[in-house]
Amino acid sequence: MGGYTLIENASLLKRNTLRVDARAKLLAEVRDASKLPELLDFPAIRTSRLLVLGEGSNILFTGNLDGTVLAMETRGVLVEQEGDLTRIAVAAGERWDDFVRWTLGQGFAGLENLILIPGTVGAAPIQNIGAYGTEVAEFIESVEAWDRIERRVVTLDRSACAFGYRDSLFKHEPDRFIVTAVRFALPRQHVLRMDYTGIREELERMGVSHPAPFHVAEAVVHLRTRKLPDPAVIGNAGSFFKNPIVDAAVGEALKHERPELVAWAGKDGRWKLSAAWLIETAGFKGMREGDVGISNRHALVLVNHGKASGEELWAFAQRVIEGVHARFGVKLEPEPVVIGTS
Missing domain, CATH: 3.30.465.10 (Uridine Diphospho-n-acetylenolpyruvylglucosamine Reductase; domain 3)
Structure with a gap:
């Protein structure tokens, strides 16, 4: 069909970086955005759930999708x-x-x-x-x-x-x-952001004293590849947990109790806490059960070591969330969209 392709009972295994073997009732691959009105008028699509999916790097399927996955494959x-x-x-x-x-x-x-x-x-x-x-x-x-x-x-x-x-x-x-x-x-000109942990040190390691944007990009590539596992090697969705934002009173109380807490004061007076620090301190970094676990390279990364199901991954994530809450009284939230939970 002009501008799009339809596939029934489509596998989503290669369309999500957590490598969950889920399926969609229908997959629509769109190459021409102007064809969307025509496509969306199909009865099978109009009357069922529609999920727009990119590379699947920010999603966790906990089951099959009884509906249509729409993949925008437009270029330009x-x-x-x-x-x-x-x-x-x-x-x-x-x-x-x-x-x-x-x-x-x-x-x-x-x-x-x-x-x-x-x-x-x-x-x-x-x-x-x-x-x-x-x-x-x-x-x-x-x-x-x-x-x-x-x-x-x-x-x-x-x-x-x-x-x-x-x-x-x-x-x-x-x-x-x-x-x-x-x-x-x-x-063309922009004040470079180099104050985030590790960037200046990496630039120094690279021998760069007068950085340009491409130098900062190279430093970030070095940092990311050292810290974050490659989805092509092991299933993951990058940072699975958001850094929680709490009221100043909560942040100050936690900092008083745990001076080593990693946190940043926001412009609105609230605090952003390091979810990685909370998870690692709660003992979850590197933990593994079967094919599910938390990366030993970065505590924010939920990983699929093999053929874990979406349900197993979400259950383990819930365990991390509950463990951090029990330890610090702070509720973590997932960054990816979780499909299949109420």
Whole structure:
């Protein structure tokens, strides 16, 4: 069919980085965003659950999906120059890491700290992906999406996207918008973010005294590859747990009790706690039961050592959440979307 392909009883094993062997009743691979209205009018799709899936790097299936998985596989990058600022419209199906490397090669700044994050460009605003002191929302000018309620293409500016920590409008209305493109505003010159733990030390190790964006990107690549297991080698979804945000009183009490607590004071007076520190201190780093465990390289990473089911992975994650809460009184939340739980 022109612009899309439909596959019945489709395996999702290679479409999620946790390597869960789940299946979807129907898989729709979309190569032309203009065909979405036609595709979504199919009775089998219109009357069942619809899940938009990128590279599956931010999802945990705890069972099969009795509905349709829609995979945006559109491609394209459009550049518009305006003074020192460049606007870049990118199709949702482009790979995020490929796009970041392209921007660096073109001499743009801003996204260097977000290199090596798996997933697609269309998924980036949904999660408001972030790493090493940078969030993608800072450089998004607008998001183009198909509005399933109004049945039209809409353009949502940054404020309308309601970005927050690992959060956005798209998370709060998951059944409404299908992201088709993202417009970025990138400068040629940008103050480099090098204060996040390890970046300056890595630059020194590299012998770089006057860093450019591509140097920071290289430092982040070194840090990520040392800390985070490669999904191509062992099933994982990167950081599985969010850093919890607590009121100042809670943070201060914990810091008083545990001076070694890793935490950061936010601009709003609240504290962001290191979920990795909480998990490791609670004794879960490197723990394994069967094919499920927490990486011995990074306490935030839930791993599938072999053929663990989604149910087994989620049960182990719940055990970590409960263990941290019992130890510190702080409730962790998962970063990935968990499909199949109430």
